[in-house]
Amino acid sequence: xxxxxxxxxxxxxxxxxxxxxxxxxxxxxxxxxxxxxxxxxxxxxxxxxxxxxxxxxxxxxxxxxxxxxxxxxxxxxxxxxxxxxxxxxxxxxxxxxxxxxxxxxxxxxxxxxxxxxxxxxxxxxxxxxxxxxxxxxxxxxxxxxxxxxxxxxxxxxxxxxxxxxxxxxxxxxxxxxxxxxxxxxxxxxxxxxxxxxxxxxxxxxxxxxxxxxxxxxxxxxxxxxxxxxxxxxxxxxxxxxxxxxxxxxxxxxxxxxxxxx
Numbered sequence: 001x002x003x004x005x006x007x008x009x010x011x012x013x014x015x016x017x018x019x020x021x022x023x024x025x026x027x028x029x030x031x032x033x034x035x036x037x038x039x040x041x042x043x044x045x046x047x048x049x050x051x052x053x054x055x056x057x058x059x060x061x062x063x064x065x066x067x068x069x070x071x072x073x074x075x076x077x078x079x080x081x082x083x084x085x086x087x088x089x090x091x092x093x094x095x096x097x098x099x100x101x102x103x104x105x106x107x108x109x110x111x112x113x114x115x116x117x118x119x120x121x122x123x124x125x126x127x128x129x130x131x132x133x134x135x136x137x138x139x140x141x142x143x144x145x146x147x148x149x150x151x152x153x154x155x156x157x158x159x160x161x162x163x164x165x166x167x168x169x170x171x172x173x174x175x176x177x178x179x180x181x182x183x184x185x186x187x188x189x190x191x192x193x194x195x196x197x198x199x200x201x202x203x204x205x206x207x208x209x210x211x212x213x214x215x216x217x218x219x220x221x222x223x224x225x226x227x228x229x230x231x232x233x234x235x236x237x238x239x240x241x242x243x244x245x246x247x248x249x250x251x252x253x254x255x256x257x258x259x260x261x
Contacts, residue, residue, distance in 0.1 A: 014043035016051065019194055022058040022201040024051040024098075031066025035074040036111060038086045045092030052097050058201040058208065060096075061193045062119055063103040069128075070112030075137070075247050083142070083234055087227040090143055093118040094223045099200050099212055103193035104128050104179065105186045114143025117152060117178075120212070123193040124179035125186055128170040136165035137250065138242030138258055140233035144223040153177050 017025045026047045028034045044062070051057040064070060073081060093115075102119035107129045116122055116130070124130075132149065134141040141162055149158040153176045161168065173179045183192040200208060237243055242258045249256035 013040050014047055016047045018056075019061070020198070022056060022205075023061065023194060023197045024054075024057040024059075025061045025063055025194075026051070028062075028064035028070065029066075031064075033068050033071040033074075034064045034066055034112070035071055036086075036115065037073065037081055038089050041086060041089040041093070041115075045089060045096070048093065048096035048098065048100070057098060058205045059197040060098050060100045061103055061190070061197050062100050062115075063190060063193065064105070066106075068106035068112070069102070069104040069108045070115050071107060071109045072111030072114070072143075075250075083231050087142065087144075087231055090114075090118070090227065091220065091224055094144065094216075095220045097209060097213075099197075099208065101193050101197045101200070103189050104130075105189050107131070109133055110137075111143045114141075114145045114148070117145065117148040118143070121181075121196060122173075122179040123181045123183055123189060123196055124170040124173055125183050125189055126170040127185070128173065128179070129167045130161075130173050130178050131165060131167040132161050133165040133167075135163055136256065137246035138237065138240060138256065139246060140230060140237050142227065142230040142234055144226045144230070146226040146230060147219070147222045 013028065013030050015027050015029060017027070019025050026044060028040065030040065048060060051060055100119040102116045102122045104116050104122050104124045105128060108116040109131050110133050113130050113132050132141050132145055145162070149161065153161070157176055168176065168178060170179065170182055174182050181192060181196060183189040241261045245258060246256045
């Protein structure tokens with residue numbers, strides 16, 4: 001059973017609920033695609049911090065409402081987004097002290113894949129699709145995928161995923177390590193994610209914090225450095241004809257015709 005946490009909401013697009021004694025659920029509510037911007041990412045970071053300050057929470061489930069977990073940044077509808085501010089907000093997710101399980105339904109695309117990988121663990125379904133599709137847009141990847149993707153799947157697989165931008169289904173994602181557990185379907189996804197969080201919450205909370213801090217030592221600094229470089233490359237490539245063509249091609253649902261310019 002989920003109960004709304006008392007207090008001010010993080011935003012109209014992010015809600016926080018309590019499940020059982022020690023699990024908090026942070027939900028993105030921008031269906032169907034849950035496109036993010038700085039405000040949404042800031043609200044998620046604030047939710048993580050509030051759950052930690054409450055003292056009762058030992059593990060977090062990051063969920064979303066709608067067809068897809070997160071489709072990243074809407075380049076067609078949010079062209080003026082300050083990428084530097086977005087990544088400054090994203091850094092708070094990597095700095096959060098509590099373990100996070102992402103419940104990934106539908107697609108985790110582009111920055112949405114980066115958001116999923118900012119969590120400690122991911123639960124998916126056979127129909128889930130992961131894609132770091134930046135190269136297909138003529139663009140550079142972001143959201144610290146330079147760090148998180150090689151750590152998660154290995155350097156060779158990360159190179160494949162980043163350079164091809166191909167989609168990975170749930171079963172392949174499990175084999176690669178992109179997700180840690182596979183639910184039966186979308187109806188089973190939150191249940192399995194809460195069960196996973198419950199296993200984390202059942203361990204000694206001081207031990208979990210200490211072990212997690214040891215395993216993630218240096219991650220915040222690495223993510224910050226990676227996003228600084230990624231941002232610079234995104235700003236550079238964002239001025240190219242190829243990127244404009246990539247965005248048009250996605251909007252028109254056709255293969256892009258890149259010219260290398």
